Amino acid sequence: MLIRWFSASPPRARYDTLGLEQLGGAFEPLERMLRPFERGSSELDAGLWPRMNLTDQGECYRLQAELPGVKPEDLELTVDADTIRLRGRRTNDVPAGHRVHARERGALDFERVLSIPRPIDASGAQASLADGMLTLELPKVPEARPRQIPVKTR
Amino acid sequence: METQLARTNGDHTIAARAADVVQSVRITPPIDVYENPDEFLLLADMPGVQAADLDVKLDPPLLHVRGRQLVGPVPVEYQRAIRVDERIDPDAIEATLDSGVLRVVMKKRASFKPKRIEIKRS
Numbered sequence: 530m531l532i533r534w535f536s537a538s539p540p541r542a543r544y545d546t547l548g549l550e551q552l553g554g555a556f557e558p559l560e561r562m563l564r565p566f567e568r569g570s571s572e573l574d575a576g577l578w579p580r581m582n583l584t585d586q587g588e589c590y591r592l593q594a595e596l597p598g599v600k601p602e603d604l605e606l607t608v609d610a611d612t613i614r615l616r617g618r619r620t621n622d623v624p625a626g627h628r629v630h631a632r633e634r635g636a637l638d639f640e641r642v643l644s645i646p647r648p649i650d651a652s653g654a655q656a657s658l659a660d661g662m663l664t665l666e667l668p669k670v671p672e673a674r675p676r677q678i679p680v681k682t683r
Numbered sequence: 684m685e686t687q688l689a690r691t692n693g694d695h696t697i698a699a700r701a702a703d704v705v706q707s708v709r710i711t712p713p714i715d716v717y718e719n720p721d722e723f724l725l726l727a728d729m730p731g732v733q734a735a736d737l738d739v740k741l742d743p744p745l746l747h748v749r750g751r752q753l754v755g756p757v758p759v760e761y762q763r764a765i766r767v768d769e770r771i772d773p774d775a776i777e778a779t780l781d782s783g784v785l786r787v788v789m790k791k792r793a794s795f796k797p798k799r800i801e802i803k804r805s
Binding site for chain 1: 717719783784
């Protein structure tokens with residue numbers, strides 16, 4: 530199955546299509562059970578949001594997170610030597626005067642925590658958000674960078 | 684695929700390994716569809732897709748949207764089709780892309796828009 534990185538308090542993806550959340554979370558297990566059966570739902574694992582990739586680029590790690598429709602001001606990103614924490618909110622209101630035929634794109638609060646395999650220099654981290662994709666570059670500490678070892682002949 | 688690789692490698696940087704193996708990933712993007720008296724509105728999540736890599740095509744009775752994301756470690760292909768009917772004016776479909784969300788506005792033909800009927804005095 531999928532490998533998840535969750536914080537101590539799991540993110541509460543608030544899917545509003547069923548309106549059950551307004552009952553104070555009492556029906557959350559039911560809500561979770563019903564989620565796959567919501568009309569037109571394409572994702573069984575709606576709790577895993579946003580989807581992320583973490584890649585090792587040699588000198589740095591690169592995190593890419595899919596954040597369609599998320600505004601930069603609704604995003605909070607913190608990094609320390611071995612952890613990335615991404616929190617935020619996507620708002621998604623029904624446009625005024627419209628009626629709904631399908632509503633699969635949730636409005637939700639999210640939080641994901643990822644551990645970084647080797648120590649990084651958090652002060653050198655750089656992040657940008659373009660086309661709904663967050664890219665975060667985290668330079669490794671010098672000791673963690675790959676080193677070419679010259680092979681001598683005798 | 685990624686998960687299997689993760690299990691065998693015990694490696695954190697799963698995607699980097701997966702990129703060596705997986706050619707591309709196909710994803711059905713989640714959508715919203717709305718309607719008002721004048722138009723239908725389709726929203727689709729396509730993070731990382733640029734306008735040049737986007738294709739919106741009307742092939743009645745289907746509207747196809749397709750986008751290719753080439754910025755991640757593995758190329759992603761987003762594909763979805765929705766059924767539309769004769770109320771839509773094929774010459775008045777507009778698509779825009781903002782923050783990874785595709786927005787397609789489909790205007791209704793004039794003959795299908797609600798019309799107010801004047802009441803004449805006799």
